[in-house]
Amino acid sequence: MQYRRLGNTDITVSAVCFGCWGIIGGFNWGPQDEKDSLEALHVAFDAGITFYDTAEGYGSGQSEQLLARGLSSQRDSIIIATKVSPNHFREPDLRAACERSLRALNTDRIDLYQLHWPNHDIPISETLNVLDKLKAEGKVRAYGVSNFGEQDLSDVLAAGSPIASNQLAYNLLFRAIEDVILPLCHRHGVSVLTYSSLMQGLLSGRYTSPDEVQEDRMRTRHYSATRPYARHGEAGQERETFEAVARIRDIARQSGQSMADVALAWLIGQPGITTVIAGARNAQQAHGIAHAADVTLSAEVVEQLNQATDALKQQLGPNPDMWQHVSRMR
Template sequence: MRKLTTAQGLNMPQLGLGTWPMTGDECTSAVRQALELGYRHIDTAPAYENEAAVGAALRQSDVPRDAIHLTTKVWWDQLQPASMRLSLENSLRALGTEQVDLFMIHWPAKDWDLARSIDTLVALRDEGKARCIGVANFPLGLLRQVVEDLGAPLSAIQVEYHVLLDQQRLLDYARSKGLVLTAYTPLARGLAAEQQAIRQIAEKHGALPSQVALKWLLDQDGVGAIPKASSMANQQANLDALKVQLDDEDRALIAALPKDKRVVSPDFAPEWDAL
């Protein structure tokens, strides 16, 4: 599987396993099974309430820890320096590891000291508690502020991205600054597979609609994806999406789909179009 690398040291398998909303034994079983199938990129967060379950799977797996890319995050109400540190310490304890490969601010806060939070994020990396750092759910304007005004050595941004949501401006910027873009909810919670164009392409290639939607993302430079999958069949199907070969006709059909369908936008979400 192709890996996404950055100048800041990121070395992340392009396709990972998203773990929300799995918890407990279901999550442990799914992560352990994914590792057996060949996944080497696991995404979690304190807000998912499953870090201990992920940690249990890591301990039970024969795959060495240093062969697995592990991402976790800090919630938007924990962005004061002391709270960020405590959040990461708790995550490391729950996951049973001394370092995560990518530590991200999960959502921006409404009223916060951005510079202090970013300074703490960088310090945690410099102290070796995270190999790389990033942000999630930051609109372009805020990402630009963090990268250009604050000079943060980010490796990645994680946002909702799929065939029904345009993220081209954010992706162009991420590429220009050497950041990887990780797509969460890459199948639009099932909506992508319901599109006639996606079904048509899938039939043409003898693939599943979900595999077409996923491969469209994975064909893009600097883009990774973390679909949630608990069953072995779905985990394997997502891995097999890497074998689908889309052509220009397929990409034109997908380009013609509406691109304004955002399925994740909680009350505390930022202004998405903020420049």
């Protein structure tokens, strides 16, 4: 495992972070055996993953509770990141949400508290002010944002707030942040934490066509708006997405590595990326995501992967919101 510093904090995190959304199962994930989830958490910890990402929004606290059940005895050896939902950005709501998360997580401090999505109806200065107070009170060690675009991030930076990180959708099949947001974060020492690092399993190598993907996962702008759960209204890029998947599979095969290893190692090696967040739902997947941190890709393979996905990057365009046509990120 590799370990890296989180933004301008004194916190060290593993280069692979365990994403705790999928371990509760349900919408987007399907049935999930709790025993598998707990095993995944234990295997991840034993394999050197010290960083765990969850949110109050994942099953209304269920994911936070499950993480606490799995790793409470390791509390002092792990870094817990959770997120507050945008409807809780006013002081009383934010304080209440923080207390709820502390209880659900069975802890006295949140290592990284993140604003899940921007809320353009509440002045960001008000929310940052509360975060500063929570930090001063010791309830939060560091805070960060998630899904903040160029303007929103610039507003936070202009306020002089010490944000540690920005959590963003980024993977081989979704590279929209590369040209503007990623360099901006890098210049200001803001760690980028990537989510959907395996494109919700598309980069596992298991899928060869959209029809094999479960319907509630076909919500991103890769898929056609005719898919029942898509809300973006775009034509989608299904053909190009699955052609890119096929090209990545070939590159992985030729380099003798699994597709998930190649996809995660490519991401870990991108300039400006501190940590890749990947969701594992059983022991085998947890072992797999941890292993990816020890995989080295040659410069030639990295270039092949860039080329294999360039056309898809162009077709999806610069909108960094992976889910909506009218970007909620500005």
